[in-house]
Each structure stands twice: as structure tokens, then as C-alpha cells.
Amino acid sequence: xxxxxxxxxxxxxxxxxNWLLLLWSGLFAALGTVAPIFVLNSENNRMGFSGTTTPExxxxxxxxxxxxxxxxxxxxxxxxxNEYRHGTAVGTFLVTPKRSTVLYAKxxxxxxxxxxxxxxxxxxxxxxxxxxxxxxxxxxxxxxxxLWKVFRASVLSGLVLGIVGVxxxxxxxxxxxxxxxxxxxxxxxEGLVVAFVESVGKYLPAGAITGLVDVDxxxxxxxxxxxxxxxxxxxxxxxxAYAAAFSxxxxxxxxxxxxx
Amino acid sequence: MSxxxxxxxxxxxxxxxxxxxxxxxxxxxxxxxxGFLGPNGAGKSTxxxxxxxxxxxxxxxxxxxxxxxxxxxxxxxxxxxxxxxxGFHPGLTAMQNLKVMASASGIDFxxxxxxxxxxxxxxxxxxxxxxxxxxxxxxxxxxxAMLGDPEILILDEPANGLDPIGIVWLREFLQKLASExxxxxxxSHQLAEMQNTVDDVLIINKGVLVAQGTIDEIRxxxxxxxxxxxxxxxxxx
Ligand SMILES: Nc1ncnc2c1ncn2[C@@H]1O[C@H](COP(=O)(O)OP(=O)(O)OP(=O)(O)O)[C@@H](O)[C@H]1O
Ligand SMILES: [Mg+2]
Numbered sequence: 001x002x003x004x005x006x007x008x009x010x011x012x013x014x015x016x017x018n019w020l021l022l023l024w025s026g027l028f029a030a031l032g033t034v035a036p037i038f039v040l041n042s043e044n045n046r047m048g049f050s051g052t053t054t055p056e057x058x059x060x061x062x063x064x065x066x067x068x069x070x071x072x073x074x075x076x077x078x079x080x081x082n083e084y085r086h087g088t089a090v091g092t093f094l095v096t097p098k099r100s101t102v103l104y105a106k107x108x109x110x111x112x113x114x115x116x117x118x119x120x121x122x123x124x125x126x127x128x129x130x131x132x133x134x135x136x137x138x139x140x141x142x143x144x145x146x147l148w149k150v151f152r153a154s155v156l157s158g159l160v161l162g163i164v165g166v167x168x169x170x171x172x173x174x175x176x177x178x179x180x181x182x183x184x185x186x187x188x189x190e191g192l193v194v195a196f197v198e199s200v201g202k203y204l205p206a207g208a209i210t211g212l213v214d215v216d217x218x219x220x221x222x223x224x225x226x227x228x229x230x231x232x233x234x235x236x237x238x239x240x241a242y243a244a245a246f247s248x249x250x251x252x253x254x255x256x257x258x259x260x
Numbered sequence: 261m262s263x264x265x266x267x268x269x270x271x272x273x274x275x276x277x278x279x280x281x282x283x284x285x286x287x288x289x290x291x292x293x294x295g296f297l298g299p300n301g302a303g304k305s306t307x308x309x310x311x312x313x314x315x316x317x318x319x320x321x322x323x324x325x326x327x328x329x330x331x332x333x334x335x336x337x338x339x340x341x342x343x344x345x346x347g348f349h350p351g352l353t354a355m356q357n358l359k360v361m362a363s364a365s366g367i368d369f370x371x372x373x374x375x376x377x378x379x380x381x382x383x384x385x386x387x388x389x390x391x392x393x394x395x396x397x398x399x400x401x402x403x404x405a406m407l408g409d410p411e412i413l414i415l416d417e418p419a420n421g422l423d424p425i426g427i428v429w430l431r432e433f434l435q436k437l438a439s440e441x442x443x444x445x446x447x448s449h450q451l452a453e454m455q456n457t458v459d460d461v462l463i464i465n466k467g468v469l470v471a472q473g474t475i476d477e478i479r480x481x482x483x484x485x486x487x488x489x490x491x492x493x494x495x496x497x
Contacts, residue, residue: 007364014356015349082349090314091347091404094339095364097313097330259314 001105004096008109011082018075018113022120025071029121032064033129041136048220052139056218061129062146063213066153068121069161069205070186072114074179076165079110080250081175089259099255103170107163107247114162115155122154146215149232153212156236160243161205167246170253198228205242211235265290265412265443266311270320272467273306280306282467283320288445288460290411293438295458295475296447299492303467304447305344308416312341324412336365340405342415347401350390354381354400357389361404375403380429394421402433413437415446419453431457455484465492 012018040051040060050057083089096102126147133139165182172178186206194201194210201207211230230238266288273281281303288294298304309315311322313329324332324339332338348357358372376382379399384392389400398418405413418434419427427450434457438444448454454461461478463471471478471491479487 003366004364007360010356010360010363011349011352014352014360016351086349087346088349090343091361092364093314094312094341094347095336095361097332097335256316258316259309 001101004101004105005108007095008079008105009112012079012109012113015082018078021071021075021078022117025068025117025121026124028071029065029068029125030128032067033061033125034132036061036064037129037132037136050218052133052136054218055140055143056216058140058142059146059215060217060220061133062126062142062150063210063215063217065122065125065129065150066118066157066209066213068118068125068154069114069157069209070183071121072117072158072161073165073168073182073186075113075117076110076162076167077169077178077182078165078175079106079113079162080166080169081173081178084173085175093259100251103166103247103251103254106166107250110162110166111159111243112162114158114160114165116158117162118154118158122151126150149212149214152232153209156212156239157205157209160239163243164205164246167249170250195224202229203238205239208235208238208242212239265325266414266445267323267326268307268311268320269323271307271310271317271322272319273303273310273315274318279467281310281317281464284464284467284469286462286469286472288443288462290443291441292459293434293444293446293457294460294462295454296445296462296464297449297451297454297488298447298464301466302464302492304464305416306467307464308341308343308414308445308447311414312339312343314343334365334408336361336410337367337408338410339412339414340408340410341413342398342401342405342418344416344420346397348389348404351388353386353388354392354403355385357400358404358407361407365408367407371407371409375406378406379403379433395423395426398422398426398430410442412443413445415444417447417449419448419450427453451485451488452483455479463488463491 037052040049040057049060052058052061083092092102093099168182169178190204190206194204194207202211207229212232212235214226214232216226217224268284268286271281271284284307296304306315310317311329329335354376355372359369362369362372376385379402381396381399381403384396392400398421402418419430422430431453434444455475458475460474
């Protein structure tokens with residue numbers, strides 16, 4: 001198992017595409033805090049949110065620092081689908097015919113990769129947020145508790161979505177289809193459901209992550225209130241349930257599949 | 261003294277509407293080169309994939325040293341395989357691909373330089389494999405197969421895509437491996453080449469074993485090509 005994990009980590013490190021993805025996740029995350037700072041401080045178009053002179057405004061900005069989980073999901077998808085796309089699954093399973101062992105190693109590697117993505121995103125988002133706030137003095141203070149809550153959500157969502165990605169990749173196999181599906185789901189479908197059908201949305205990964213971030217955004221045009229989401233405890237359980245369900249899915253779909 | 265290292269027992273594989281392999285029975289003797297011959301679509305690759313645990317047989321079994329591939333401890337130290345699918349990542353260099361494989365089974369990285377030398381690929385160690393020619397890819401596949409210094413080699417069309425020089429190189433390479441006492445099961449269309457390389461022959465047609473024996477028994481004084489055509493065309497006519 002130690003050997004196999006080392007081998008999986010090598011695959012992650014050697015592939016330039018993974019480093020590019022990490023870079024993109026950082027840029028995306030930075031945009032996630034910097035853009036709202038400008039929006040919330042423009043007089044006419046702040047969508048009902050408070051500006052960064054208020055604690056709610058600061059919350060709304062820094063909550064986005066956990067928003068890079070799409071990249072953790074894509075990383076997980078790549079860990080699995082790279083094997084099928086390039087036919088390396090054959091070599092991998094020849095070295096380790098016990099497919100469940102390979103899957104465990106992949107789940108751990110993907111969780112780790114997702115974690116790295118989310119921590120990097122978090123650091124990028126928070127530091128860019130602080131830099132951008134300099135242009136809008138005075139602003140409300142950024143409490144440690146807020147940063148900690150968002151960090152907690154970043155870490156857990158990175159781990160969980162890396163694992164979910166492996167399950168998704170094992171199910172779909174086709175890399176382009178899986179990544180496209182994940183992007184459309186995360187950026188469009190899930191966002192709409194979480195925003196407009198909260199009763200369902202709060203149980204989706206994005207909704208659970210929002211619940212785990214657990215900060216008050218104040219009044220806004222979207223009727224978006226943290227009170228409509230799960231509290232952190234249940235939110236963590238929901239996220240762990242996703243990780244478990246997609247791990248099982250990855251096992252089920254891969255253990256006896258014919259490889260060509 | 262030869263014993264059977266590879267054995268197909270009533271192996272059948274049914275894909276949706278194709279019976280790719282049908283009640284296939286054969287034994288491959290150790291320390292010999294066995295040619296696995298048959299027309300396109302005969303079921304060679306399917307039988308070899310069943311043997312390597314990549315494809316699940318519909319019924320029957322394919323065994324290595326008396327058990328399934330998946331029961332082998334550290335399998336790539338016992339069995340090396342070259343299959344028609346690539347098995348390495350185009351975005352990684354030859355060295356990186358070999359390191360990925362070696363680290364997964366705890367093989368010393370010092371072995372990597374050795375196998376690259378064995379297949380004459382030392383000059384391309386740090387090149388991304390996406391820029392490899394077909395011949396270089398085949399050599400890298402062979403290098404990967406040799407990584408664990410296996411006793412048994414299972415090669416599916418290793419001559420595919422090789423130019424005449426490459427084919428001569430491959431023949432000499434296989435003969436060298438055979439002279440070291442390894443067991444080699446090699447499928448091929450290069451019949452003329454095969455007849456100089458193999459000790460034993462298995463002929464499969466439409467998933468069914470049609471002939472098995474030493475090369476002389478199969479040829480019966482004819483060329484291997486003639487014997488092959490007799491056995492496959494005539495029987496299926
Ligand atoms: N994954 C698959 N799904 C469905 N049918 C398949 C699959 N793989 C092989 N077949 C079919 O099984 C039969 C045997 O194919 P196989 O690849 O084993 O033949 P082969 O002897 O290796 O042929 P070739 O010399 O062309 O490589 C063919 O009819 C092929 O179409
Ligand atoms: Mg074939």
C-alpha cells in the first residue's frame with residue numbers, strides 16, 4: 001500500500017496538467033474574494049449585500065475562499081480517468097491485480113490532491129482578499145473565527161470532493177464527459193438549486209459546504225440566509241456521506257470491469 | 261524437463277454478441293517460446309487479457325503457475341506483459357513512466373537504466389513519450405515488461421508497427437530472452453518471422469483452438485504460413 005501510494009503521488013506530481021490545474025484553482029479562488037470586494041463597494045450594484053464596512057460584507061467576501069472545490073473535484077476525476085484515457089489502467093492493474101487496493105490508493109491520493117488544491121486556493125483567496133481590501137479603507141475587521149471557519153470548510157471540501165471525483169471518474173470513465181459534467185453541475189445546476197430550492201440544495205455538496213462555512217451574510221437580493229442551511233455538524237456528516245457513497249461507487253464500477 | 265506454466269482450461273469469453281473465445285484449452289511449456297497465432301479477431305488478445313486478469317472469463321479459467329494472475333505475489337516480478345494498448349502516459353517521460361511502475365511494486369530505480377539499455381532506449385530516457393515513434397513505444401512497452409525481470413513474458417503483437425530493422429531487433433531480443441530460459445508466449449501476425457523464433461505453436465481460429473504442437477509438427481515440411489492458412493482457412497470453409 002505504501003508503494004502504491006508513492007506511485008500514485010508520482011503520477012500526480014509528474015503531470016504538468018495537474019500543476020496547471022492547481023494554478024487555475026488559485027486564480028479562480030483569488031477572483032472569488034477580489035471580485036466581490038469591488039462589487040460590494042460599488043454604490044449602485046451590490047445586489048443588496050452590505051459593503052465591506054460591515055461584518056456581513058466581510059463574511060460574504062471571505063466565505064468564497066472555500067469556493068475552489070470544483071478544482072478538487074476535477075483533480076479527483078483526473079486521478080481516475082487518466083488511467084482510462086491513456087490506457088495506463090492496464091499497467092496499473094498488472095502491477096496490482098487486486099483492484100480494491102488500487103482504488104484505496106487512488107481515493108487517498110485524490111483526497112490528498114483535493115486537499116492541496118483547497119489549501120492553496122484558500123491561501124490565494126485570503127491573501128488576495130486582504131490586498132484588495134486595502135483599496136477600500138476603512139473596512140470592518142476580518143475576524144480569526146471567520147478565517148478558521150472557512151479554512152475548516154476548505155479542508156473538508158477538498159478531501160471529500162477529491163474522493164467524489166474518483167467515484168465520478170470511475171463511473172463515467174470518459175475524461176472529457178466527466179469534467180464537463182462536473183463543471184456544468186457545479187457552476188450552473190448546483191448553484192441554481194442551492195440558491196432557489198434550498199430545501200434540496202442544502203443537502204447538495206455546495207449547500208453542505210455553505211452550511212459548514214456557517215457565516216451570516218446579512219440581507220440581500222437573493223434571500224440568501226445561512227439560517228436556511230445545515231448547521232456545521234450535520235453539514236460535515238452530509239459531506240462525509242458523499243465521500244463514502246462515491247468511494248463505494250468507485251469500487252463497484254471498477255472491481256470487475258473488463259479492461260481494453 | 262518442461263512443465264506447464266500457463267494453462268487455459270475451458271476458457272470462454274462472451275462479449276455482448278460475440279463469442280470471442282470458446283472452450284479454449286491449451287498448455288504452454290516453461291522455458292520455451294510459444295507462438296500464439298490466429299487471424300484477426302480470432303480471440304488471441306481476449307485470451308491473453310483473461311490470462312492477465314484484465315478481462316473476466318465468462319466461464320473456465322486461465323492460470324499462471326497453477327493459479328490466477330491475481331493470486332501472484334508481486335506479479336510483475338514473475339510475469340511481464342506487452343499488450344496492444346499502450347499502458348504508459350504520453351505526458352510523462354520514459355523515465356517517469358518507469359518510475360511510476362517501479363515504485364508501485366517496490367522495484368529499485370537502478371533497474372530502470374538497465375531495462376532502458378536492454379531495449380536500446382537510453383537516448384530517450386527523459387523524453388515525453390507522446391513524441392515517441394511507434395517503434396520507440398514498442399521498446400518502452402518491452403522495457404516496462406522487463407522491469408521486474410520476469411520468468412514469463414506474455415506479448416501481444418509486439419512486432420506491430422515495427423519496420424524490418426525493428427522486427428529483426430525484436431527477433432533477436434526474444435531469442436536472447438528465450439536463451440536465458442524464460443517462458444515466452446507471443447501472439448503475432450508475422451508468420452515468416454515467427455517460424456524462426458518459436459519452439460511451439462498454438463493456433464486459434466474463431467475462438468477455438470485448431471492446432472497445438474512444436475513448430476515442426478505444425479509445419480509438416482511446409483512454411484508456417486502455408487500450414488497456418490491450411491489450418492485456419494480450410495477448417496473454417
Ligand atoms: N471489448 C470488447 N467488446 C466486444 N467485443 C470484443 C471486445 N474485444 C474483442 N471483441 C471481439 O472479440 C473477438 C476477438 O477479438 P480479439 O481482439 O481477441 O482478437 P485477436 O485475435 O486479438 O485479433 P487481432 O489479430 O485483430 O488482434 C472479435 O470478434 C472482437 O470484435
Ligand atoms: Mg489482438
